Amino acid sequence: MAIKERLGLQNVQAVAELSDEDPVWDLVGSYLGDFCANLFLTMSVERIIIGGGVCSRAALKEKIRAKFLASINKYVEMPQISASNIGSFIVRPELDDIGTRAAATCS
Numbered sequence: 001m002a003i004k005e006r007l008g009l010q011n012v013q014a015v016a017e018l019s020d021e022d023p024v025w026d027l028v029g030s031y032l033g034d035f036c037a038n039l040f041l042t043m044s045v046e047r048i049i050i051g052g053g054v055c056s057r058a059a060l061k062e063k064i065r066a067k068f069l070a071s072i073n074k075y076v077e078m079p080q081i082s083a084s085n086i087g088s089f090i091v092r093p094e095l096d097d098i099g100t101r102a103a104a105t106c107s
Contacts, residue, residue, distance in 0.1 A: 007024060015054070025057070029060055029062075029064050029066070030067050033064045033065070033070070034068075036064060036067075036068045040068075040072070040076075041072075041075075047088075048091070049091055049092070049093055050064070050090065051093045055092065061090070064090060065086045065090050068086065
């Protein structure tokens with residue numbers, strides 16, 4: 001909804017039609033990458049799972065991971081947050097957001 005409002009789109013479905021090169025994904029990736037860095041530094045999490053429709057975009061996942069690594073800037077060096085392993089540290093849910101769908105049916 002926030003992306004729709006920021007871009008003045010007619011509906012939320014129009015967000016899915018944006019190209020991977022749209023500058024909004026750089027902004028969203030930066031926000032989420034910084035969020036992941038803050039979460040990691042304050043909570044010392046072992047893995048970050050990001051669900052939702054927006055984060056299913058492959059290009060966005062890479063932007064989030066890149067911003068996370070830039071924000072950490074080797075402040076903490078651990079194997080799971082290295083450039084070669086970041087893909088298994090910041091991940092999508094393995095159950096295809098089944099929780100989101102289950103919550104929607106309970107309302």
